Amino acid sequence: MKKGKVKYIVIIVILIIYCVGMYLIFGVSETKERNTTTTLLVGDSTVWNYSSRDWMNVTNQQLLSDVNWQKFKVYVDNEYFGNYSVWLDDRWYLFDDNRNAVTYQGNLFAYDADFDMDILPFTTSQIMDYTYVNQVLKEHNLNTDTAYTLATQSSFDFDKDGVNETFYVVSNVFAIDFFPETYFSFVFMVDNNQIYMLYEDVDKNEGVNGCKPNLYTVADVDNDEQYELILMCSRYSNQIPVMMLYEFRDNAFKIAISNQ
């Protein structure tokens, strides 16, 4: 074989190895993420679409009505409820395969995706130990001797390291039997004695301003093996609640998408 030809073959072989290597390093994970698409129904006023690593808040009437009669995996209060066709009016209505209406009561979370979503059930209880809550209040120059309209905690293994993190939700908005000068709402996670803030809102209290937060759903909505967290913040009366999807990245919670 001529020397020049050998050189040529060696270069081609190196190029092929390089291309295969690059595909294995970057291509496989890219393909997995690209293929992940999902539509989420969160409560009655929020539809989120995830595709090509991008979130979209679906508000367009045409796109919303396209969802009608599509089949979703439905969860109510974070418990699996069934596979139903959905139909939107003043709220989501559910129908079985014979188009019989199925009634439900509670917080609706439903998804249509090309993967089985990991949804983490959790329970909520009243806060017993206010150490971290008091720390947050002090950091915001708020009096720790305060009344609450909401003070709950939930513990679950958010980062999958085998140890539970605790999520605290406290607020004094919409008080009836007391009238604080300043209202506050905080949602934070405590992991290893560290506080990680999700939601903080402090302002002058006018009785009906601000919103009352609560943990809505914990699920791996994009199938990357890390949980995301949906927070609902209810506003006064029948105004549409604020829905926010949080992801935990670079040691902090960030909002990936919100409904407003």
Ligand SMILES: [Ca+2]
């Ligand atoms: Ca953990």
Ligand SMILES: [Ca+2]
């Ligand atoms: Ca995820």
